[in-house]
Amino acid sequence: MAPGCDDTLQDGFCDFSHVHRVGVIGAGVAGLQVAEQLSLSGIECVLFEKAGDVGGVWRQNYADFGLQVPKELYEFPSFPFPAEYGSFPKGPQVQEYLCSFARAKGIYAMTRLRTAVLAMVPRSGGSRGWCVHFQTEGKDASEEDFDFMVVATGMYGTPLVPSVPGMENFHGVTMHAEKFHEKSMATGQKVIVVGGGKSAIDCAVAAAKVAESSTLLFREVHWPVPRYLLDLVPFKWGTYSRFGHATLPMHWDLSCMQRCLHRLAAPLKWLWWRTVELMFRFQFRLSGDFVPTARLEHDLFTGGQILSYEFRDMLRARKMSAQKGAIARFTETGVVLADGSEMQADVVVFGTGFTKSYSYLDQRLRSQLSREDDGLYLYRNMFPTKVLDLCFVGSEVSTFNNILTQGLQALWLRHVLTGHVSLPSVEAMDLVVERERSWKRSWMPKKGDRAAILQLHKMTYHDQLCSDMGVNPRRKGWNLLAEAFAPYSAADYADLFPSDQGANAPAAKMDACRDLRIGAVAVVLIITLLAVVLALVASAGSMKVASIAGAIVLATPTLLDVAHRRGIELKRVASFSLSRRALPRSPLMSQMTDL
C-alpha cells in the first residue's frame, strides 16, 4: 500500500483489486477505447449507450460536418484510418471508421445499445462499487452492480440553447446546431445562425448554399486557424510540435530550468504570436469587427476553429453575411437585436455550444464532486478525489487531438485499475488539482468548461500520462530535430497500444522497433561523424564543399528518421488491414491478456 493512505478514501485510491466488472456510460470514441483497454486486462466491461449505435457525436450531427484536422491527427493509435478516405473525412466516414474499430475489437459484444443509464448509487452492504439503474428502449428499468464506473458521456452531449424572450411566439423554426442535420432544412429560407464557434460558422456556410439568406450573428469573433500556415506549411507543424507548444503560455507543471527559459524567451514568444496574428489576419482577410480582440495564444483556449477559406470566400462574394450582435427578443417573424435593429428570419439555428448534465448522480454525490462555475476539476482530468470508484474519460477534457487524448486516458486507467500505476495520496492529488485550477484561472479565458480545456497544452498532458505510466514521453526517439519541430500524432504512441495480433504482438513489435532504432542510430552516428570530419577538413579549403557537408550533417538524421517512421507506418497499416480482414467480428474477450 502506498504511503499516506490512512483513511477509507485514501485506502480506496490505493487499491483497486476489487475491480473485475466495470460499467461505462457512453460508446463514443472515449467509451470504445476504455472497453478496448480494460477488456485486454481481463476486466469485464459493459458499455451503456442510449443511442442505436456506437460513435457518439459522429453518429449524426449538423449538415456537412466532418474532421477539422487531417485524419492522421484523428485516429486510434492502434487502428489507422483507411487510406481511401482522403485527408479530411466527412462525418459519416468517421462514423464508419469508429464502427469498424468497434467491430474489429469486439466491442459491440460488450455494448448495450438503446440503453440509457438513469442513475447510479453506491452499493449497499459495505461493498465497493455502484448499483446502476438503466433502461433499454421498450423494456422496464432495471439495475446491476459494478465494481467501478467510467463516465464517457462526452463534452458535447447536452446542447445549450439560450432562452430568449418571445421565442414561443416565433412563427419560424428554432433549433440547436446539432439538429441542423440537412442543408435542405434551409432551402429558400431566411436563416440566422447564432454563435461564433466552429459549429455556428459551419452551419451558416452550409445554409448559405441553399438558403435565401444566411447570416452569422456572433457576440465575439474568435481567431480562425488556417489549414496551411501562409498557405504553405500544414498547421500541425506549428500547433502539434514541441516547438509550437513551447510558445504557449507557460504550463504550471514545469521544472525550474524550463520556467527560467520560458521567462527569458517571453519577449520572443510575444513577438512570435503577434507575427502569427498578422499572418492569420492576412490569410483570412480579417478587418473591422472580424479582428478578434483576444490574444491568439489565449483565444485558442476557448475551443479553437480550424477553417478552410469557404467562410471567408462566401462572405467576400456576398453569398452570406456575418454581423456582431446579440438577440434581445424574438418577434413573430424574426428577431430584434440588442441595438434595437430588426432582422427577418424563418429559421434560427443556435450554434451556442453545450453544457453538462450529471443527472445520473444524486444531489449528495453531485455536491461531493464540487463542480464549479468553470467546470469540474479532476485529478489528471479523470479522477474526482472525494468520490471512490468513479472516473471520467473524455467527458472532462478537451484537446486538439481528442481521440489520442482519450486513448491515453484509457490506457492510463487500465494501468491504475490493474495496479501498474499507483495514484498519489488524496492530499497530493488535491494539490495537483489546485495548482492546475489556479494556473488556468490566472490566464485562460473564462468558460463553463475551462476545467476541461487543455487544447494545445495537450502535449504536457500526454507527457504527464506517459510519465505516470513509466513510459518515455519523448516519442520521436533519437531524432532531436523531429522531437523539437515535427508534429506529434497518434502514430507516435502506437507501440503503447496493443495490436489485434494477440497477446505477444505488442512486445514483439516493440522489440522489432527497438532493434531497428538501434541499427538506425548506429548508421546515423557513423554518417554524421564522417560528415563532420569531412566538413572540418573541407571548411579549411572550399566553402562549397563545406556547405554540402554541413547540409549532410543536418539532413541525414531527418531523412533517416522519415524513412524509418515511414517503414513503421507502412508495417502498421499493412498489419492492421490484414487483421481487419482476418478478424472482422471476433470478440476481444478471447484475446484477453494482462499487461
Ligand SMILES: Cc1cc2nc3c(=O)[nH]c(=O)nc-3n(C[C@H](O)[C@H](O)[C@H](O)COP(=O)(O)OP(=O)(O)OC[C@H]3O[C@@H](n4cnc5c(N)ncnc54)[C@H](O)[C@@H]3O)c2cc1C
Ligand atoms: C461536430 C463535432 C466535430 C468535432 N471534431 C473534432 C475534431 O476534428 N478533432 C477533435 O479532436 N475533436 C473533435 N470533436 C470533439 C469530439 O467531441 C471528440 O473528438 C470525441 O468524438 C468525443 O467522444 P466522446 O466519446 O468523449 O463523447 P461523445 O462522442 O459525445 O459520446 C458520448 C456517448 O455517450 C452517450 N450517453 C450520454 N449519456 C448517456 C446515458 N445517460 N446513458 C447511456 N449513454 C449515454 C451518448 O449517446 C454518446 O453516444 C468534435 C465534436 C463535434 C461536436
Ligand SMILES: NC(=O)c1ccc[n+]([C@@H]2O[C@H](COP(=O)([O-])OP(=O)(O)OC[C@H]3O[C@@H](n4cnc5c(N)ncnc54)[C@H](OP(=O)(O)O)[C@@H]3O)[C@@H](O)[C@H]2O)c1
Ligand atoms: N471538427 C469540427 O469540424 C468541429 C465542428 C464543431 C465543433 N467542434 C468542436 O466542438 C467544440 C464545440 O464547438 P461549438 O462551436 O459547438 O461550441 P463553442 O465553441 O462552445 O462555441 C459556442 C459559441 O456560441 C456563442 N454563445 C454561447 N452562448 C451564447 C448566447 N447566449 N448568445 C449568443 N452567443 C452565444 C459563444 O460565444 P462567445 O464566444 O462569446 O462565448 C461561442 O461563439 C469545440 O471544441 C470545437 O472545436 C469541431
